[in-house]
Amino acid sequence: MVVGIDNAVTATKSAISSAKKTPPTLSSDSVINFARGDPTIYESYWRKLGDRCSMVISGNDLMSYFSDPGNLCWFLMPELDHAIRRLHGVVGNAIADDDRFIVVGTGSTQLFHALLYAFSSPNEPEPISVVAAAPFYSSYPEETEFLRSGLYKWAGDAYSFNKDGPYIEVVTLPNNPDGAIREAVVNRKGGKLIHDLAYYWPQYTSITARADYDVMLFTFSKATGHAGSRIGWAIVKDKEIATKMVKFIELNSIGVSKESQLRAAKILGVISNDCLNSGPIKEENFFEYGQRLMSERWEKLREVVKRNGVFSLPKYSPDYCNFSGEYTDYSPAFAWLKSKEGLNCDNLLREHKIVTRGGTNFGVGSKYTRISMLSSDDEFNLLLERLSTIKGTPNGNY
């Protein structure tokens, strides 16, 4: 082998293995972080699938900026467009027929920014208000306020919003952080709705209907756990809104990585094939696996919370899921923990080396905190172990 190539191959291999590096081993002293919703829970499933999701990309592949010049979203790869529409058809969680526009983004985070731009107008005398019902996903206020835009501004909890004129309401369904099934709350003239359906997948909630909202956001991060690929998509009814979103992404990043799009298309395609496989050697498909794992975790967490008597968790009643054809438990991606004694829940858990995201980040009080349910098995087991050492007493102290 030519020395230069040999070095290059070794360097590439070591770059991949360092990117894949396993987290340091957890010890009884380790601080464990449950503040972020990093979906490493699914890694073992994808490892089990081996090369079925691998792809080879040559040096001369995917070089142009353009993916589909004739399409309104000219940077959307046709393979991904097809895979997204097919998967929604298979799961039955959203209408993604050909009369809807699909806009791909670098994560649904970029699409959220694109929508704030698309829904606002430079001709309005003041920035359009952006609201969400508390507790809301903690990034909405930060993302809305970050650039101090003259087009839009964060206006807080939708329940207390009473200003006249146009507004944008973000409806997260099921909700992050508390898993609640939500509807718009403001319901006034001039309102524009963003439905963030990041968690409307069978492993988290029952699929009760094909969602048919004007604008729906989905993300590869939470659907399959591939957060690192940074792929999200919007399903949009209105051509003008889709066109403005595409313009935003054009100016923001001149499109979206084609490598990531093809990887997403491949993985979504494998999931659809597995869901449709009714042959004799049918294996557990990704959503069945995810549903089983999530409900096992919830059962264990509820058991520990019940035993220690210090916290409470929201209760969900099972609903009929059109995807699985049976009544399924809700197993949200986050546990919304409440301190029974009104203590600062986040601080209390930090004393036990558990980092969570406290309620004030979500527009409510500090007696609440949010715990990710999407961590690796090792971290989750350590969480259960530590939670079980926190004990309530009859006088309410711990």
Ligand SMILES: Cc1ncc(COP(=O)(O)O)c(C=O)c1O
């Ligand atoms: C409700 C909700 N929307 C959007 C996102 C961001 O997704 P993405 O990774 O596609 O940017 C998250 C991530 O936690 C989320 O919880």
